Amino acid sequence: MAKARVTFADVNVTVTVPVGVGIIEISEAVGSYIAYNCREGDCGTCMFEVLQGAENLSEPSRMEKNTLLFAFKEIIDGWRAIDDLDALQAKIKRENFAGKTCRLACQTQVFGDVNVAPLQF
Ligand code: FES
Helix, strand or coil, X not given: CCEEEEEECCCCEEEEEEXXXXXXXXXXXXXXXXXXXXXXXXXXXXXXXXXXXXXXXXCCCHHHHHHHHHHHHHHHHHHHCCCCHHHHHHHHHHCCCCCCEEEEHHHCEECCCEEEEECCC
16 A cells, blocks of 8 residues: 655654545544644634645645635735734734635545645644
């Protein structure tokens, strides 16, 4: 059976798993801080960052893309609600998504080596 190495940067743990296993199951097993709630691709809580190896993950479904779109819009709405320039700049700098690849842990399976982290890592 083919294997993949998955690294969780927040807890500095690398594990070898059979291909096809979900990020959320591996995250739970290693104690990563990737949060989750519905486990059905609907809430967006389990959004995580792919640091390396995005090509080794399952393709996002239409549902996952829609949930990610909604989650990003909520984040932007949160930025809009801040009425202090310094606070807004600090938050945008801290949460800068430019160049990040974000996925939903409950919807993503591994098919090769990847390095991942919670969004706020
Ligand atoms: S836990 Fe809700 S979308 Fe993944």
